[in-house]
Amino acid sequence: QSQEVSQARIDYHVALQALQEHGTRMVCTGKMHTDRICRFDYLCYCSEAEEFVFFHSNSSVMLPNLGSRRFQPALLDLSSVEDHNTQYFNFLELPAAALKFMPKPVFVPDVTLILNRFNPDNLMHVFHDDLLPAFYTMKQYSDLDDEARLVFMEGWGEGPHFDLYRLLSSKQPLLKEQLRNFGKLMCFTKSYVGLSKMTTWYQYGFVQPQGPKANILVSGNEIRQFARALMEKMNISRVDEAEKDGGSAEDEKDKEKKDEYIVVFSRSATRLILNEAELIMALAQEFQMRVVTVSLEEQSFPSIIQVISGASMLVSMHGAQLITSLFLPRGAAVVELFPFAVNPEQYTPYKTLASLPGMDLHYVSWRNTKEENTVTHPDRPWEQGGIVHLEKDEQERILASKDVPRHLCCRNPEWLFRIYQDTLVDIPSFLEVLREAMKTKPNLKKAKAASTVHPGRVREPQCQTSVQTSNEAKLTVSWQIPWNLKYLKVREVKYEVWIQEQGENTYMPYILPQQNYTFSENIKPFTTYLVWVRCIFNKNLLGPFADVLMCRT
Ligand code: UDP
Secondary structure, eight states, rough: HHHHHHHSSSSSSHHHHHHHHOOEEEEOSSGGOOOOOOOOHHHHHHTTEEEEEEEEOOOOEESSOGGGGGGGSOOOOOOSTTTTTTTTEOEEEGGGGGGGSOOOOOEEEEEEEEOOOOOOTSHHHHHIIIIIHHHHHHHHHTTTTTEEEEEEOOOOOOOOTHHHHHOOOSOOOOOOOGGGGGGGEEEEEEESSSSOOOOEEOOOSSOOOOEEESSSSHHHHHHHHHHHHHHHTTOOOOOOOHHHHHHHHOHHHHHHHHHHHEEEEOOOSSSSSSTTTHHHHHHHHHTTEEEEOOOTTTTTTTHHHHHHHSSEEEESSGGGGGGGGSOOOOOOEEEEEETTTTOGGGGOEEEEEEEHHTTTTTEEEEEEEGGGGGGGTTTOOGGTTTOOOHHHHHHHHHHHHOHHHOOOOOOHHHHHHHHEEEEOOOOHHHHHHHOOOOOHHHHHHHHSSSSSOOOOOOEHHHHHHHHETEEEEEEEEEEEOOGGGGGGGSSOOOEEEEEEEOOOOOOOOESSSSSSSEEEOOTTTTTTTEEEEEEEETTTTEEEOEEEOOEEE
């Protein structure tokens, strides 16, 4: 049936002839397998061999042409998880002449994005590893538009969140197992292979204990634009933030207050909050707000997002459902609860998300420190934290420990044992943590006013020098404002000047409000100074340094 679809839209003989004559063409970005995305014409897939095939002909192109370095360890990562050895992509090679002896290829006319989902059963992984990276990979290549076809090669079934993947394009994504239906040999007319890692913020602890990525390249802005696009696809309309902000009359403020509510995201299978009703009552009383609960077991995903997108606070046990905080409105609070013996500082995917610049969420964690309030499950299977399969000594060590030591992913039994505990939340300590945190709630209006426009270079930097006595000299540095400043309203403009004596490896930094200054302290006669000047907006938006000045006294 798919064959008919493709035949209707491309001329089969033209395509076949193109493949035979030109073979496969590949051009990639990225110097390393970990940052590479490749674009192919006529990349083929042999479902019998479960291998991609590159057909060589006189006009095929393979760039980078790595020779056998292509296998050291791979051409590229098929998932957004860096350098994971189960997620590598490569292809087999054949001369185009071999096509004569092979089954007739079926051509896929759609522009295709080929990738691996990392863990489609887990909502955090779905968003962080697949949806966000796929969304922005599609933004990077304009022919990966709403008509693009996604192909998931990790080999899993649809999984519980397939509807979310469907939102990425208007075409049904294909699973690896479905490729068989296209016959023994299928060829993608145009395809991209691999995912951008630009939006990921967390590493799961395969080579070092889990934590934020070393070099985060995404800000709240991109996360929120993605969230907005997804909400539009889900037909979720949310009270516009501008509308909420609008109006200054007191009664309107009251009305707004009435609409505020807290969401408790509950889990009903594992890692339970044992006194959820009590927690809800306490929250309602403390904040004088409505409290609603949501759970993945009871509601559709869109209806959950509808609720979360208007909430003032999201409270939940640590767990994948907390990824939904990316749908919270600016200024909302994320309150993450941790079971006994689990250190919140060591498991921070949601803290890191909430703390991304421009995400404008207020993150708070609470940890159960009372052992009598935890309920353990030693008899469960190991993947749900059971420990009865372990040696007695090891079981006793784990039971006696009050803090899970740092560990690698993914099967550390002590970690699993502790993270799958149920918790009776101690209300007084919980409210104490909340009250303390809310004291320092950042002023959103202020944060909003601070724009993210960086200063340009200061212009026409100059220095003048004079020698006063045999051991006194003066150094006057002046400059003009950055070019973009005249178009901006900036609350505070300051300049930073670094003065370094040539040959020394330290420098003296100065922060100045004006556009010139005469330095006389620590300035020696007959000495060369290197001077750098840059502009700073609002204390922390740094501009680039102007070209270094060489100033001889
Ligand atoms: N999950 C859920 N309710 C539960 C337990 C799990 O909805 O009681 C969901 C959870 O949000 C995640 C998936 O099931 O999407 C796997 O949960 P798991 O506990 O394995 O992972 P974690 O939440 O620790 O990332």
